[in-house]
Structure formats: C-alpha cells, structure tokens
Amino acid sequence: MTNPGSRTQAGRTQAGRALDGEIEYGSSILGYPRIGARRELKRMLESYWHGGSTREQLVAAGRELADETWRELAATGLEQVPGNTFSFYDHVLDNALLFGARSSRFDDVAADLHPLDLYFAMARGLPDHPALELMKYYGTNYHYRQPEINSATPFSLHAEDLLAEHARAKSEGIELRPVVLGPISLLLLSKAEPGSPQGFSPIDRIDELVGVYLELLDALAKQGCKCIQLDEPAFTSDRTTEELALLGRVYDQLSAASVRPRLLVTGQYGDLGEALPVLAATRVEAIGLDLVTERISASSLAKVPGLKRKRLYAGVINGRNVWKADKAKTLDYLLELKEVCPDLVVSTSTSLMHVPIDLLIEYDIPGDVADRLSFAKQKVREVVTLAKAVYNGAPEEWYKRPRKMDFKLKHDVRQRVAAITPQMRERAPYEERKPAQDAVLNLPLVPTTTLGSFPQTTEIRTARYEYGQGRLSWDEYVEVLKAEIKRVIELQEDIGLDVLVHGEAERNDMVQYFAELMDGFAATHFGWVQVYGSRCVRPPVLYGDVKRKGPMTVEWISYAQSLTEKPVKGMLTGPLTMLGRSFVRQDQPLYETAEQIALALRDEVADLEKAGIKIIQIDEPSMRELLPLRERGREGYLDWAVNAFKLTAGGAKPATQIHTHIGYSSIAQVVDAFDKLDADVTSIVATRSIDWVLSQLAERGTAIARGVGPGVYESRSAHIPEIDEIDDRIQRAAKVIGAERLWVNPDFGLKTRYYWQLEPSLRNMVAAARRERRRLAAGQATVGASR
Numbered sequence: 191m192t193n194p195g196s197r198t199q200a201g202r203t204q205a206g207r208a209l210d211g212e213i214e215y216g217s218s219i220l221g222y223p224r225i226g227a228r229r230e231l232k233r234m235l236e237s238y239w240h241g242g243s244t245r246e247q248l249v250a251a252g253r254e255l256a257d258e259t260w261r262e263l264a265a266t267g268l269e270q271v272p273g274n275t276f277s278f279y280d281h282v283l284d285n286a287l288l289f290g291a292r293s294s295r296f297d298d299v300a301a302d303l304h305p306l307d308l309y310f311a312m313a314r315g316l317p318d319h320p321a322l323e324l325m326k327y328y329g330t331n332y333h334y335r336q337p338e339i340n341s342a343t344p345f346s347l348h349a350e351d352l353l354a355e356h357a358r359a360k361s362e363g364i365e366l367r368p369v370v371l372g373p374i375s376l377l378l379l380s381k382a383e384p385g386s387p388q389g390f391s392p393i394d395r396i397d398e399l400v401g402v403y404l405e406l407l408d409a410l411a412k413q414g415c416k417c418i419q420l421d422e423p424a425f426t427s428d429r430t431t432e433e434l435a436l437l438g439r440v441y442d443q444l445s446a447a448s449v450r451p452r453l454l455v456t457g458q459y460g461d462l463g464e465a466l467p468v469l470a471a472t473r474v475e476a477i478g479l480d481l482v483t484e485r486i487s488a489s490s491l492a493k494v495p496g497l498k499r500k501r502l503y504a505g506v507i508n509g510r511n512v513w514k515a516d517k518a519k520t521l522d523y524l525l526e527l528k529e530v531c532p533d534l535v536v537s538t539s540t541s542l543m544h545v546p547i548d549l550l551i552e553y554d555i556p557g558d559v560a561d562r563l564s565f566a567k568q569k570v571r572e573v574v575t576l577a578k579a580v581y582n583g584a585p586e587e588w589y590k591r592p593r594k595m596d597f598k599l600k601h602d603v604r605q606r607v608a609a610i611t612p613q614m615r616e617r618a619p620y621e622e623r624k625p626a627q628d629a630v631l632n633l634p635l636v637p638t639t640t641l642g643s644f645p646q647t648t649e650i651r652t653a654r655y656e657y658g659q660g661r662l663s664w665d666e667y668v669e670v671l672k673a674e675i676k677r678v679i680e681l682q683e684d685i686g687l688d689v690l691v692h693g694e695a696e697r698n699d700m701v702q703y704f705a706e707l708m709d710g711f712a713a714t715h716f717g718w719v720q721v722y723g724s725r726c727v728r729p730p731v732l733y734g735d736v737k738r739k740g741p742m743t744v745e746w747i748s749y750a751q752s753l754t755e756k757p758v759k760g761m762l763t764g765p766l767t768m769l770g771r772s773f774v775r776q777d778q779p780l781y782e783t784a785e786q787i788a789l790a791l792r793d794e795v796a797d798l799e800k801a802g803i804k805i806i807q808i809d810e811p812s813m814r815e816l817l818p819l820r821e822r823g824r825e826g827y828l829d830w831a832v833n834a835f836k837l838t839a840g841g842a843k844p845a846t847q848i849h850t851h852i853g854y855s856s857i858a859q860v861v862d863a864f865d866k867l868d869a870d871v872t873s874i875v876a877t878r879s880i881d882w883v884l885s886q887l888a889e890r891g892t893a894i895a896r897g898v899g900p901g902v903y904e905s906r907s908a909h910i911p912e913i914d915e916i917d918d919r920i921q922r923a924a925k926v927i928g929a930e931r932l933w934v935n936p937d938f939g940l941k942t943r944y945y946w947q948l949e950p951s952l953r954n955m956v957a958a959a960r961r962e963r964r965r966l967a968a969g970q971a972t973v974g975a976s977r
C-alpha cells in the first residue's frame with residue numbers, strides 16, 4: 191500500500207507551490223464514523239460517566255480511537271485523510287467550543303469543572319442546568335446539541351487538540367486535512383442564548399467569528415498544514431439573498447489571508463444550488479459537492495463561472511445510505527465531470543458518520559443482499575478504486591452487465607400496490623366516526639393515556655438476551671413478557687389512566703421490531719450508527735419488497751386487553767417512520783416503498799380490529815424528519831407521505847379510533863399535512879419544549895382538527911412534574927385546543943424511564959386531569975376555541 195503522507199513529503203515539493211495540493215489519483219472522504227467498530231466510544235463514555243474510569247483513561251482511549259481511524263484510512267491508499275473527525279459527544283458542540291462559543295448559562299460552573307466535564311455538562315445537563323437543546327442535523331437521524339450564543343459571547347481560539355492531532359499524524363508521515371464547520375453554518379446551527387436582546391441572532395456575530403477563523407488558519411499554516419475542510423451544510427437548504435451574499439463575503443475574507451492552508455468548502459446533505467456560483471466566485475481552492483442527493487450533470491456544472499479552476503471534490507459515494515455504487519455508471523459520470531473540472535477528487539457526498547463501519551463483521555445478512563452493501567470501510571475502498579479508475583483507467587469487467595436483481599420482487603406485493611384505489615385511503619367522515627367511537631369507548635372528558643412504551647427493565651433485557659442466546663425457549667420468553675404486560679396493566683389501572691397500553695416490553699427498538707417481522711428487511715448485528723453522544727441505533731436495511739410475515743402485535747395487545755375492561759391501544763410504527771429510520775433501497779421511488787409498508791401495516795390494523803381492539807395508535811415521529819431540506823421538494827413529499835399514512839389507517843371502521851404520534855414542526859405546510867392524516871387523535875412529541883408546542887398551536891389556532899394531545903409533561907426529562915404544573919399546561923392547552931378535544935398524556939414513550947420517576951408523574955397527571963374535569967363539570971372551565 192502506498193503511504194500518502196510520505197509520498198507528499200518526498201515527491202511533491204518540486205512543484206514549488208506554497209500551497210501544495212497535487213494529486214496522483216484524487217481520493218478523499220469528508221468524514222468518518224467516530225464510535226468505533228464495536229461502539230468503543232459508547233463503552234468508554236458510559237464507563238467514565240458512571241465512575242468506572244478516570245478522565246485520563248477516557249482521554250487516552252479517545253485519542254487511541256481517533257488515531258487508529260486516520261492510520262487505518264491512510265493505509266487504504268486514500269490520498270487525503272480527514273482529521274478532527276473524532277468527537278467525545280457531538281462535533282457541532284466541539285466546533286462551537288473550538289471558537290470559545292460557550293453559553294453563559296454555564297459560566298457559574300465553568301471555574302469548578304475540568305473543560306471535558308464542562309463539555310459533558312453542556313451536552314447532558316446538570317441538575318440545575320438543562321443541557322443544550324437536541325436538534326436534528328440536516329435531515330439525518332444524527333442529533334446535535336445546539337450551541338447558544340448571545341450578543342457578547344466571547345470568541346477565542348482553542349485549537350490545541352486539533353493542532354496536536356495534526357502534529358501526531360504528521361510525525362507518522364500522514365498529512366491530515368482537519369475538518370471544521372464553516373463559520374456561517376456554525377452560527378446558523380446555533381440559537382440566540384435565552385435572554386439575548388430582542389432581535390439578536392447568532393449570525394450577527396459573523397465578523398468577529400471570522401476573525402477567530404483567520405487565527406485558526408494562521409495557526410494551521412504555521413504548523414505546515416496544507417488544507418482545511420470547512421463544511422457549510424447550511425447552504426444546501428434554501429437561504430436568503432443576504433445569506434448568500436454573506437457566503438461570498440466570508441470566503442473572500444478567509445481566502446484573502448496571506449499565509450494559510452488551502453480551503454476546501456463543502457456543501458453536504460443536498461445540492462448547493464445558488465450558493466455554488468457564489469462560492470465558485472471566491473478564491474477558495476476547492477469545493478466539495480454532494481452529487482448523490484442531486485446528480486448534477488457535467489454540462490450544468492460547466493456553466494458555473496470559475497468552477498473549472500477549482501479542485502472539485504465529487505461526492506459520488508453516498509455517505510448516508512449503505513448501497514454499493516454502480517461502478518461503471520459512476521466512473522462514466524466522473525469522467526464527464528473531469529472534462530469540466532480537470533482537478534478532480536473522488537469523494538463522499540457527506541461524512542461517512544451516518545453509515546455503519548464494517549460490513550465484513552456481519553455474519554447473517556443474506557448473501558445476495560450483502561453483495562450489494564457497502565459500509566464505511568467498504569465505501570473508502572470504493573472511493574480509492576474509482577479514483578484509480580478515473581486517473582488510470584478501469585478494468586473491462588466493470589462494464590459487463592450486472593446480474594439481475596430479481597431477488598427483490600414479490601409479485602403479490604406488486605399486484606397489491608398496483609391495485610390501490612383512492613377509496614382505500616378514505617375513512618368515513620369524522621362527523622360519523624366521532625359519535626360511533628364515543629359510543630364504544632365511553633371516555634371521560636380530557637381522557638388520560640400514555641404513548642406506548644413502559645420501562646425496559648433489566649428483567650426484560652435479560653430475558654431477551656437469554657432468548658437470543660438460546661438459553662430461554664420462546665414459550666419461556668413469552669411468559670416473562672406476559673408477566674410484564676400484566677404488571678403494566680395493573681399499574682395503569684391503579685393510577686387511573688383511561689386508555690391503557692401494553693407497554694411494548696417485546697420491543698427493544700420499535701423500528702427494529704417491525705422490520706424483523708416483515709420480509710424485505712435485513713437486520714445487522716453490529717451496524718451501529720451514532721444518534722448523539724453514546725446513543726446509537728442499528729437501522730435495518732430495507733432491501734426488497736415488503737410483506738408482513740404474519741400478525742405482528744395482535745398476540746401481545748389482545749393479551750393486555752384480556753386483562754382489563756378499559757380500552758388498550760394497539761401500537762404500530764407508521765410507514766414513514768419505518769422508512770426514515772432504515773437504510774432504504776434506491777431502485778424504486780421512496781413512495782412506492784412507503785405504500786408497500788403501508789399495506790403490511792393496514793393488514794395489522796385489520797387483524798387488531800378483528801381481535802376486538804378499539805383504539806390503534808400509528809406512530810409517525812419521523813414524518814416531519816423526512817421533509818426535504820429545500821422548499822421545492824416539500825409539497826410532493828407531503829402528498830405521498832399523507833397518502834401512505836392514510837393507506838395504513840384507511841381500512842379502519844368508523845368506530846375504531848385511530849391515534850397518531852408526531853413530531854411537531856414550525857412549518858405551516860407540515861402542520862397542514864398532519865391535519866390531512868385525518869387521525870382521530872394526534873399526540874405530539876415535544877422535540878423542543880412543550881411550552882414551545884403550546885405556543886405554536888396557539889399561534890396557528892391549532893391547525894389540527896379532531897383530538898389533540900399536546901403532551902403535558904416531558905417524559906424524557908428526569909424532572910417529576912407537580913400537579914399544579916401539569917394543571918397549568920392543561921388549562922393553557924384547553925384554551926387553544928378546546929377541552930372537548932384535549933387529550934392528557936406525556937409527550938413521549940416511557941421506555942427509558944425508571945418506575946420511581948414515571949409512577950408519581952403519571953399519578954400527578956391523572957390528578958391534574960381530574961381537576962380539569964371537575965372544573966368542566968362545574969362549568970367554570972375556559973371555553974375552548976374549538977372549530
């Protein structure tokens with residue numbers, strides 16, 4: 191294997207350029223997973239947080255993981271290896287702190303905490319210091335901690351770790367290209383610190399921040415660093431004219447520095463659109479494009495003035511999905527691009543942090559599926575192979591016809607999809623459904639419920655593990671789960687909830703659970719992807735036509751229902767959430783795949799009805815998350831998304847009450863779509879705070895007709911809400927939503943909670959709902975703004 195570092199040192203300086211940047215076969219990636227192939231990061235973090243290891247041990251282990259990553263990458267033959275891709279928790283927070291941008295909320299503890307502990311305090315919170323908010327990262331399932339910046343937040347450079355890593359690699363002959371968030375995206379990802387002056391927004395601080403970026407460029411140049419990667423993913427979303435102008439101005443300023451590394455600016459997670467000509471007009475040396483989300487033609491790139499003089503990092507390998515690229519097609523495309531931009535580097539569309547690390551440690555993915563997959567390690571190989579083919583030519587066999595992919599086709603599924611009629615999506619009008627449901631359910635006003643899951647106790651986890659290991663038979667495993675269901679039902683009756691749940695003891699992760707019960711999905715054993723910090727998930731691979739293997743939930747729900755007179759909700763995960771949390775096949779449009787899942791779930795709805803279940807909840811927390819970043823794709827998406835949900839629920843009888851559970855959005859279009867789902871009751875995940883949700887609902891006059899459960903306490907917080915606190919929210923919600931439409935529930939499932947937290951919380955919730963009922967009965971309640 192060639193060693194890119196030593197080659198750079200030995201052979202490339204005679205070009206005599208101050209900013210060395212020659213390539214032999216341009217190959218790079220924009221970033222790499224940082225959790226380790228066996229989730230080493232999770233283990234080291236949890237050990238430190240629980241007192242099992244010292245800070246020194248954690249720091250050493252983190253460095254080992256980071257260094258192993260770039261050593262391995264360099265050994266693959268990748269010409270340019272990214273650096274600064276490791277993070278102990280979240281790279282957005284790391285980048286804010288790289289420039290000293292710390293929320294003043296933490297000033298009072300800063301002096302007493304080691305910087306690393308202060309960092310974890312911001313990321314995870316302290317008893318009286320709520321953590322920074324968790325926000326979704328550009329349409330991925332990654333979540334970042336939102337930096338808080340005010341009008342006086344001091345900015346200063348803290349690049350010791352970044353520089354030290356660069357120096358360590360250099361001493362091993364490896365030239366790293368540090369990856370840093372660009373200044374504009376960093377500020378646009380941040381929020382104004384609570385208490386900032388009216389009208390202040392973090393982007394107002396851009397000039398000061400750019401000053402510190404210039405210091406960073408200077409420090410890197412002094413250390414002989416040749417290139418820095420500045421990510422500006424904010425520009426693959428719609429931006430204002432002012433923001434676009436700012437992009438030009440900022441990169442003119444940064445590239446004007448007299449001694450500095452080369453600048454690579456990337457726009458990941460979508461198409462740079464109108465930002466591309468702006469960037470091409472600056473003096474940055476290189477631009478990285480996501481050419482997967484939008485395969486921009488070489489001829490349109492040729493029309494961008496100035497682009498042909500840039501080094502183009504062609505992001506043709508998908509950083510967000512797990513399918514192998516079609517070598518011949520991709521090569522042809524790259525060769526066309528090279529005609530336009532001769533200085534071409536084969537690269538990834540995004541950082542590879544959104545895919546699992548290594549396919550080769552999986553042992554039971556069906557062979558024909560595995561043949562088509564590529565995880566981070568394999569993707570690096572794809573980049574190197576394609577780059578060599580671009581520069582040195584490709585072997586003949588790349589152009590031989592690929593094998594037929596008919597393993598995916600199930601004709602019965604295709605026929606069913608083809609036979610879908612519009613009527614299948616429509617239920618009886620709500621005016622008919624409502625009285626029919628009231629007659630069956632006979633619920634009190636402001637009914638109380640929870641959203642599905644109860645704690646996954648050690649007992650449940652142990653039983654699942656033992657069953658997986660073959661030490662517990664299926665029947666024994668079922669016994670454990672049934673005992674758990676019984677306990678959960680009894681507890682809910684004791685607390686006095688009106689609509690009960692079975693508790694989801696059988697589900698480790700809901701998406702994984704349903705994926706395992708449908709054909710067309712494959713599970714991985716080690717395919718972990720970071721969500722944030724130590725939290726990782728294993729998204730299933732949706733490779734083929736989807737079909738239910740048999741009833742998926744009926745046994746559990748009917749058992750729960752047999753134990754109580756009160757209604758027990760059937761609990762399903764909706765088609766959009768199944769899509770949003772899986773690695774989805776790309777050989778057909780997403781909406782076709784959505785329809786297949788919807789049909790499978792529709793059958794489950796029918797089976798639950800047959801088993802006497804009267805309420806069915808279809809969770810769609812990810813519906814909002816799949817929304818295209820740019821306006822132009824949104825209407826089309828929302829149309830088919832609503833259709834898929836309605837296909838799932840559309841077969842339900844008028845008397846069956848359909849609930850859904852969604853993540854609210856501040857985008858009016860999305861809220862309209864929620865209303866179009868035509869669910870009888872909609873409960874809301876507080877992705878920000880419940881008070882934010884309530885204020886949004888108030889601003890819009892609700893916008894969701896029919897029942898609404900806005901969430902009366904945040905179930906994922908450790909705080910146990912008082913009756914008064916919940917009562918206050920109920921009264922505010924009743925004002926906006928109307929008491930006759932209001933449901934009282936926490937904002938989220940309870941599976942990560944402890945019983946000592948949830949039991950008092952739910953008792954207080956039920957007490958608060960009863961207070962509201964007494965007020966309503968006495969006729970003194972606020973009359974709602976019902977529609």
Ligand code: MET
Pocket residue numbers: 641642643644694700761809810811851938939940941
């Ligand atoms: C993210 S959807 C949450 C609802 C799910 N039924 C649960 O309680 O876990």
Ligand SMILES: [Zn+2]
Pocket residue numbers: 906
């Ligand atoms: Zn959480």
